[in-house]
Amino acid sequence: MSLMVSYNLAxxxxxxKFYEQADIIRLNSPWYTVEELVEVLDKVKKPKFLDINIxxxxxxxxxxxxxxxxxxxxxxxxVDWIGISNVETPETYDIVEKIVNNKKVKxxxxxxxxxxxxxxxxxMAKFDGIMVDVEDLASDVGWTKAGIYKDKIYEECEKENxxxxxxxxxxxxxxxxxxxxxxxxxxxxxxxPGHIKMLERAxxxxxxLVVGIVGDEAIKKLKGEDRPIQTLEDRIRIVDALxxxxxxxxxxxYDPVPNMxxxxxxxxxxxxxxxxxxxxxxxxxxxxxxxxxxxxGDWSTSDMVKKIRS
Numbered sequence: 080m081s082l083m084v085s086y087n088l089a090x091x092x093x094x095x096k097f098y099e100q101a102d103i104i105r106l107n108s109p110w111y112t113v114e115e116l117v118e119v120l121d122k123v124k125k126p127k128f129l130d131i132n133i134x135x136x137x138x139x140x141x142x143x144x145x146x147x148x149x150x151x152x153x154x155x156x157x158v159d160w161i162g163i164s165n166v167e168t169p170e171t172y173d174i175v176e177k178i179v180n181n182k183k184v185k186x187x188x189x190x191x192x193x194x195x196x197x198x199x200x201x202x203m204a205k206f207d208g209i210m211v212d213v214e215d216l217a218s219d220v221g222w223t224k225a226g227i228y229k230d231k232i233y234e235e236c237e238k239e240n241x242x243x244x245x246x247x248x249x250x251x252x253x254x255x256x257x258x259x260x261x262x263x264x265x266x267x268x269x270x271x272p273g274h275i276k277m278l279e280r281a282x283x284x285x286x287x288l289v290v291g292i293v294g295d296e297a298i299k300k301l302k303g304e305d306r307p308i309q310t311l312e313d314r315i316r317i318v319d320a321l322x323x324x325x326x327x328x329x330x331x332x333y334d335p336v337p338n339m340x341x342x343x344x345x346x347x348x349x350x351x352x353x354x355x356x357x358x359x360x361x362x363x364x365x366x367x368x369x370x371x372x373x374x375x376g377d378w379s380t381s382d383m384v385k386k387i388r389s
Contacts, residue, residue: 083128083244083251086119103128103159103253108149116149120156128160128187128244128251129153133175147178154181162187162210162244167194169205182322187244191215196228203235208242210251259285262344262358264335266298267314268307275321280372281348282323290318291330291338301333336361346370 081102098104105128108116120127131153133146153161163175166188175186185207190199196216203209211232217225236243236254245252263281267274267290282288292315298307307314311329319327328338335358339347347362351371359369 081253081255083253086123101125103251105130105162105251108132108144113144113148113152117152117156120152120158126159128162128253129158130162130164130189132164133171150175150178151180154179154184157181158184160185160187160208162189164189164212165191165195165215166202166206167192168198169201172202172205183325185242187242190228190232192219196220196232199232200235203232203239203241208244209233209236210244210246212246256286258287259346260287260289260342260344261285261346261348262289262291262335262339262342263348264291264293264330264333264338264358266293266302266307267318268298268309270314270317275323277348277350277372278318278321279323281370282325284346284348284370287325288323289326289328289338289342289344290324291328291335292318293333294329294331297332333357348372 082100083103083105084098084101086098086104086106103126104123106116106119106123107130109130109132111119129149131146131149133150150161161175161179161184163171163186171188172186179186187208187210188195188202188206189210189212190196190202191212192215195202199209209232211229213225213229216228219225220228233243233245235241240256242253242255245254261281261284263278265274278288278290292311295307295311309317315327315329318324328342330338335347339358339361343365344362344367346368347356347358348370349356349358351373353371356369356371362369
């Protein structure tokens, strides 16, 4: 259980302790101009949940925003969660995801109408998380039904281990499923289909895939002075662009332990072409698991380099 609070009210009421105790900070976009919102996103270092309305609403807003601009800003600033108001169809997810254009940002559907409730199972299957705004839902179906609908949706969230957020005034309870973290590492020099296949397989073992990119000097020692072909910066950008990769870290050498001590993975993944896998002893000592998927000999960076130079 995580505590999420309204940053807007914590600041307005000049109560910094209220903000400091929170695990996640909720920002209501109508409270800010675009310039003010950008300033807050720069200032707030904790995980952020940004509420965005993509449909017209009858209640007045303090500031009118173009929702597409807000979604783009959320993507640019790596907001952890976007809460989309009054979701009534699962297709809304595709519209939002395309504009945000950042695979690391999660999208929460806010159920606020009878239509949203009738389609909540399809919405739940599509979105990363669910929130029920009981007050707005009650304005559509009445308080009695709103309470029944809310309980039913959250019971389904618990059953399906779905991330969900419960509203209680300005305080929210964020119930997140425990993420199984996978760590793998490598040079990823001249990324090829074999690399991608391995990374996609690694991601399939859990929820979050963290990839360590080995530094240039370590690669030179192992593979020769003419390697790597691509710089560390280029290799990081390419791997980080893959949909299956959630986070990229610089790994100075072929010892992953310093990074794993920070990440605390549940699983270490490394191809079975390695006889002695650095990090194996550490992951087993922590009660984690080592998975060694079969190495595919169909692709080889060394062979690609020889072909290019021949």
